Amino acid sequence: MRLIHRGILLCFALLATAPALAWGPLGHRIVADLAAAQLAPAARAQVDALLASEHAQSLADIANWADTLRDDPDQAALGKATAPLHYVNMHGSCDYKPALDCHDGQCVVGAINHYAAILGNRSLSIAARAQALNFVVHFVGDVHQPLHAGYLQDRGANDYQVQFDGQGSNLHRVWDSGLLSTRHLDAPDYTALLQKQGPVALPAPIAPLDNPPAQWAEQSCRIVMHDGVYPDGHVISAAYIERERPLAERQLRLAGKRLADLLDRVLGDSRAVSTPR
Template identity: 30%
Template sequence: MKQITIFFVILFISQYNTVAASPEWGATGHRTIGEIAEKHLSKKAKKQIETLLQGQGLAIVSTFGDDIKSDDAYDKFYTWHFVNFPFDQKYKDSEKEKRGDIVMGITYCIDILKDTNASQEDKIFYLKFLVHLMGDLHQPLHVGRAEDKGGNDIKVLWHYKKSNLHRVWDSDMIEFYNMSYSELARNTSDLSKAQIQSIQQGSVLDWTYESQSLAKKVYNSAQPDEKLSYRYSYDHFQIVRSQLQKSGIRLAKVLNDIFD
């Protein structure tokens, strides 16, 4: 009887952790972004990045920001994965997170990579982190509301399984689509040179406001405890795919600016 009780306690904890955990974009999303970015790198930038990463591609290092969460030594970077400020307020006027946010984090990574005095070790670390954070920035709920933790506290059912709105946009829709990151990267929309240049225009802050604008729509897309299924993917997965593609294209632009 004691063994049965222990089994159900472990099962409950396991299920709770599965629901509570919410990796940004999930591994598949982040790797898709890295793979897309590779296609838009200049030859000069690609060569320097390959040297720094010792031959590793952007897809393989794209999950670095989540991987290091398992190490307490990197707890100080936790708040770099998102930014929360009121929808009716400008970022510059908002109260800032003392430990930093995603806008500050991306800016810091870029500064280190441009710093000729920065160590090789720091350049590698912050390059990996930059790849990850540029992905996070394009997940709308990473620019969501603080009061619901970017949708993490909005519980929903995803195909009859417990989830939350943040997780649905991070990984549930992507995993349900059942394509590998390389397949998703290959099957992006065909864009003209002018369209690509248009996507790459603007600053990190402009892209932050763009994600926040999408976050407003995401919040209106579902109610607490709602049962989300095929129709939800039909209505919203194209936004996910578009954000993955934009993120990869913009990541390449940022890296080209740094290394060209």
């Protein structure tokens, strides 16, 4: 695995030209920082040990790794194999149907469940579990970007062109990074701003209760269905930013809380991380 910091730099360098895939680097780092601040001590110890195995210091250091794979020649095969795992295409409604929306687990919902199971399996090697942590941190962020559970026909609004800040863009990229960039804050300051709002209230669980990531995807999908998310005239106005940015920020806060809860659940005991092999 390449050094984490090199991957992050690649992600920043290619952001302007690469197709939009996820929250931008800023959003993913915010989710990771929010989660890290909410971890219980037992899970934090496990996370720290796994991070140390990759010479990373924080969840934010690994939060964007999954988006750099496609641009790293040494990881191109893994990037291609995991490309469908960054999103879920809901077919016809926002009610998640695994056989239709996530065939063979090839979507962000299936990916979160798959890699969380690897992360929590202490019989596996540290390398396998550390990689799973990378994916879990990233994919929990992804499923909370509403357009990652959007329309198949426009590739989650990658094909929906807009004018933003006087330049051509697409709606997916606006939600990835454009809305957040209007704050003109770096990740630590943005995280602090969101933390000042206090604990986020999680929506009530929806039956069936055996697949929380599916519910997260359904909730993201329903945001996409709100009137006005696709802007009239294809123009991102100041009014649009003021209306939609709070929704994006709430999604970041939900992602941070849910990521912390997931890590507490799969890592939250006092056993040591398994011996490397």
